[in-house]
Amino acid sequence: MAPLPVTPDLAIDEDEIELRFVRAAGPGGQNVNKVSTAVELRFDARGSRSLPNDVSVRLQRLAGSKLTLEGVLVLVAQSHRTQEMNRKDAIDRLLSLIRQASERPKPRRPTKPTKASKLRRLDGKSRRSDVKSGRSRPPSDG
Numbered sequence: 001m002a003p004l005p006v007t008p009d010l011a012i013d014e015d016e017i018e019l020r021f022v023r024a025a026g027p028g029g030q031n032v033n034k035v036s037t038a039v040e041l042r043f044d045a046r047g048s049r050s051l052p053n054d055v056s057v058r059l060q061r062l063a064g065s066k067l068t069l070e071g072v073l074v075l076v077a078q079s080h081r082t083q084e085m086n087r088k089d090a091i092d093r094l095l096s097l098i099r100q101a102s103e104r105p106k107p108r109r110p111t112k113p114t115k116a117s118k119l120r121r122l123d124g125k126s127r128r129s130d131v132k133s134g135r136s137r138p139p140s141d142g
Contacts, residue, residue, distance in 0.1 A: 004017075006095050006102065010055070012048065013050055016044065018042040019041055022040055024037050024078040039077045040090075041076075042074055056101075
């Protein structure tokens with residue numbers, strides 16, 4: 001099958017995505033009992049050959065409770081009335097998650113406080129100290 005483009009330099013094979021049609025939960029009248037319109041999408045995030053290792057690790061972290069112990073990402077789409085719309089919704093959600101995981105987080109650059117901020121902090125501490133020391137009992141003259 002044709003690869004699905006995720007980003008300009010990343011695509012996943014359609015055969016890595018497993019789709020299963022199940023009955024949707026919730027209201028829907030007689031239609032909900034007869035037609036399997038909900039889609040369960042399964043994607044092996046840990047064993048995918050299309051994803052680089054760092055993207056795979058970030059995707060697994062992003063997936064949270066949608067990830068099984070084996071590293072398979074499970075998405076259920078049932079908000080639409082047709083199989084095709086739910087299928088498209090599930091695939092779009094998967095691609096969105098992978099796009100999010102493909103962005104490298106910016107490394108944190110440690111910063112130093114400015115001299116003025118240090119002085120403000122120390123000034124505030126000494127003011128507070130003066131206020132608290134003023135609350136103590138005056139020394140008694142023996």
